[in-house]
Amino acid sequence: MGVRHAREYADILQELTKAVSEIEECYTFFEMELADWQQLATEEQSEVMEALADDIFFGLGTVDSIVVGRGTVIHNAKRHLIEVVQDDKIVQIVRLI
Numbered sequence: 001m002g003v004r005h006a007r008e009y010a011d012i013l014q015e016l017t018k019a020v021s022e023i024e025e026c027y028t029f030f031e032m033e034l035a036d037w038q039q040l041a042t043e044e045q046s047e048v049m050e051a052l053a054d055d056i057f058f059g060l061g062t063v064d065s066i067v068v069g070r071g072t073v074i075h076n077a078k079r080h081l082i083e084v085v086q087d088d089k090i091v092q093i094v095r096l097i
Contacts, residue, residue, distance in 0.1 A: 002061040003075055003082075005096040012082075012094060016073075017046075017053040019084045019092035025069035026052065057082075 005012060020026055027037040029052055040048065052068070059066050060075035060082065071086040084092035 003057060003096065004077070004080070006080075007096060012096065013050065013053055013057065015094045016057060016082060017050045019082075019094055020053050020056060020068055020071075020073065021046075021049045022092065023069045023071035023084065023086060026071070027069070029068045 025034075026049070027034070030048065037045070056066050056068065056073050060073065065072050065074040071084055071091070074083045074085060076083055080096045082094040082096065083090045084094075
């Protein structure tokens with residue numbers, strides 16, 4: 001089905017990348033250890049986070065939520081947004097329209 005959106009995908013991806021980058025232990029989504037994550041250059045970390053955001057966006061087209069590190073990314077189709085939740089609090093919102 002896919003995540004319905006009216007905004008440019010590049011803009012959504014940029015915001016979602018920033019949001020998932022701020023999730024504690026986000027690198028564990030790729031089964032990485034902290035030491036492995038820290039060995040990556042900043043540019044490599046950014047590329048990994050963009051790939052993660054892309055995977056999450058398309059994954060949310062088939063499931064309502066995806067656990068990432070110590071957070072959860074939730075597609076709220078009724079409100080046309082993606083919510084990033086940590087410690088039971090919404091910490092980031094990415095608007096789809």
